[in-house]
Amino acid sequence: MKDFAALYTALDETTATNQKVAAMVAYFRSAPPADAAWAVHFLSGWRPRRLIRAGDLRRWAALAAAIPEWLFEESYHAVGDLAETIALLLPEGAGAEERPLAWWVEERLLPLRDLEPAEQEVSLIASWRELSGRERYVWNKLITGAFRVGASQRLVVRALAEVSGLSDEVIAHRLMGAWEPGPGFYERLTAHDTRDADWSRPYPFFLAHALEQPPSALGDRTCWQVEWKWDGIRAQLIRRAGQTFLWSRGEDLLNGRFPEVEELAAFLPSGTVIDGELLPWRDGRPLPFAQMQRRIGRKKLDRRILAEVPVALIAYDLLEEGGEDLRTRPLGERRRRLEALVASLPTGASIHLSPVVEGDDWPALADARLAARDRGAEGLMLKHAESAYGVGRRRGDWWKWKVDPLSVDAVLIYAQPGSGRRAGLYTDYTFGVWDGDRLVAFAKAYSGLTDEEIRQVDAFVRRNTLDKFGPVRVVKPELVFELAFEGIQHSSRHKSGVAVRFPRMARWRTDKAAADADTLETVRGLIDAVNAR
Amino acid sequence: MPDSGMTLLRLTDRGLYCEAGDFYVDPWAPVDRAVVTHAHGDHATWGCRRYLASAAGRGVLALRLGPDAVIETLDWGEPVSLGGVRVSLHPAGHILGSAQVRLEMGGEVWVVSGDYKTDPDPTCAPFEPIRCDTFITESTFGLPIYRWPAETEVFAEINAWWRANAAEGRTSLLFGYALGKAQRLLAGLDPSIGPILTHGAVERMTTAYREAGIPLPATTHAAALPRKADREGALVLAPPSAEGSAWTRRFAPFSAAFASGWMRVRGARRRRALDRGFTLSDHVDWPALLAAIDATGAGRVWVTHGFTAAVTRWLGERGLEARALATRFEGERDDDVEVE
DSSP: OOHHHHHHHHHHHHHHHHHHHHHHHHHHHHHHHHHHHHHHHHHOOOOOOOOOOOOHHHHHHHHHHTTTHHHHHHHHHOOOOOOHHHHHSSOOOOOOOOOOHHHHIIIIIGGGGGOHHHHHHHHHHHHHOOOHHHHHHHHHHTTOOOOOSSHHHHHHHHHHHHTOOHHHHHHHHHHSSSOOOHHHHHHHOOOSSSSSOTOOOOOOOBBOOOOOSSGGGGGGGGGGEEEEEOOOOOEEEEETTTEEEEEEEOOOOOOOTOHHHHHHHHTTTEEEEEEEEEEEEEEEOOOOOOHHHHHOOOOOOHHHHHHHSSSEEEEEEEEEEETHHHHHSSSHHHHHHHHHHHHHOOOOOSSOOOOOOSSSSSHHHHHHHHHHGGGTTOOOEETTTTTTOOOOSSSSSSSEEEEEEEEEEEHHHHHHEEEEGGSEEEEEEEEEEEETTEEEEEEOOSOOOOOOOOHHHHHHHHEEEEEEEETTTEEEEOOOOEEESEEEEEESSTSSSSEEESSEEEEEEEEEOGSOOOBHHHHHHHHHHHOOO | OOOSSOOOOOEETTEEEETTTTTEOOOOSSEEEEHHHHHHTTTTTEEEEEEEEESHHHHHHHHHHOOOOEEEEOOOOEEEEEETTEEEEEEESTTTTTTEEEEEEETEEEEEEOOOOOOOTSOOOOOHHHHOOOEEETTTTSSOOOOOOOOOHHHHHHHHHHHHHHTOEEEEEEEEETTTHHHHHHHOOOOOOOOOOOOHHHHHHHHHHHTTTOOOOOOEGGGGGGGOOOTTEEEEEEOOOGTTTTGGGGGSSSSEEEEEEGGSSSSHHHHHOEEOOOOOOOOHHHHHHHHHHHHHHHHHHEEEEHHHHHHHHHHHHTEEEEEEOOOOOOOOSSSSOOOO
């Protein structure tokens, strides 16, 4: 456990990716395979389902720290992180014999799930006593299911590739999909025989970067395949050895969630992998994403919801055909093969080609981009015709060129402290727009400001608090921000009657006074404007 | 809650006012007569007609208030009578010359703590517990999450970090408040590792400390070095306001760290995007705060700047007459602002 906690601390203390990779390499070189497997598991973002009720945990921690629960809560608000709050509050541990990570996970962590609360309490208090300092913090992170560390999957892959002498691709491939940690797993992960074909496994998704320069900088337009940028669930549909697997980008196996897509997949030849987007789809265009959320929210899919919100896979790319990995072939070739494949499927079915957007030159495409919202798209995707299907987010070959967001000028009315890196700073804001002479809460936003701006707003909040409700401060309505968002629709669940998608602060309008902010009427007008197009 | 006993101080829009003696303690707006606990900007305001402060802190206070300020001083424990109120100053252990103000009239004793710590600090006189009826205390770190590691442990960490940087050819950039923290850091650094350079603000205050007779290792004002001078292996002491400024670029490649009580919490460390955070504070932590309050024997405690709500409630639950006081003191701020 000491080594793993030291690894966590090393990853936490540096912002340099090389140092992070070096720390992981050093850990994997010396850790026993059983520990290494669990470390990979946690570093890959796996978190146990909630083992202990948060209320119980807080109560036991307060008891162990000999403080009243209200003081525990005050402390928690200042720290913004439950695991850390507990670690900071507990008296110094007694210490005990050092045990490996796998022991802590298998003998202490996983069994918590099947214990009665009273037994959980005994087990936890014992663990807290036996661990000390930063081990206890890491342990709390594990039991609260909040273990996150500043190492992206890509860096974990890089470290494992360095340790094993394998390529990044092999490691990334082996890490996808479902696996159980154990010494056997770690040995397979780093095994030099790379024929291990687990039929279920998707390829790592290749991602696009946001286009930051004018598209003319990309050169000759004819070198680029242009598609709509859809806003659904990115997925890979796999047909291998007579079985179908549907994976989301978040690496969730979606089998059973989209039966209409799976049914059609049975028509695909074995050894086929299609990359695409799952969208609620009717009459050649997507339904609002809220419809998809309605459908995702259902535990059981009845005939009615399937009829009301039919879902289709809009196919972007063909990654495997006849069992052959096509990812290094040029996009143009993959597209031709994809077109032929989709054409061979029954018509009117639930797999469609992602249409290619025509346009002779960049100005024509700029016009098409402006019309993206009319189609229910977020903008355009620009993919180089020669591009391979890479790993992760490599720059240069694929770009997303989104339409400019919708925006509203709104007034800061409530603020709440953030968590993690932003703990103790007022960073989570609620904004209002005018409804007559009253400000009505309209959207929350947490991102978009620079650290310096956050500090200034934080100072403002502290000096202009009108009222407090728990951690929430009601502030003097004075600061105006331009909020940008991607979509807007009516909502009966919001006080304002309006819900927005992906709101963020585009700009601090220091040039505007609260009275200059937008009205609810203007905001509602946006819904009509968007839907009229 | 109705106040019991006599009221020697009350809160006005200019600060804590003693009507009987017609003076203020740490006012935040110009007044006729200010008794000042210490030289930090949120306690020593400009433009008062007369100041009364500790003799030990005279030098640094004069540096902050300018040459025209009229500063009268008292030795530790030396009493003076102001309008029938017996006033004396006692070490607060916060920075050089930092004082607690003791007021006595008609057998009633009040103490204003200013900022204070009870941990050892070779650059100032140690905190002196004083019995009183009413104690006005700061609460900058008034939550049980704030518990300071032993000073020796922290300095061992800082010196190890400096040594490792020096070995790898990096300069060590250490941020801490120019007045107080920087000199305490200096006193704990191991000068055998390499040269110690200073930012102008730190150098000015360090000179004032030396003039007051505090022994500190030799420093070189960074501005006095040629721009291209070799700084390898050096440690640079600078105020937090210099963090991320163009001034720091000349020290590249460097590792940057901040020394502050706030560094106890990971979020505060991480959002500064520094390489290291060292938990070193010139304020009391939670156990020391409670112990200090207890040692005064005070039945009434007024709680100023910090986690006032938590401290007030904790004391109230223990039967003390406690209330929060909305002052403009700021304690150890968790940002770049430093009043020069």
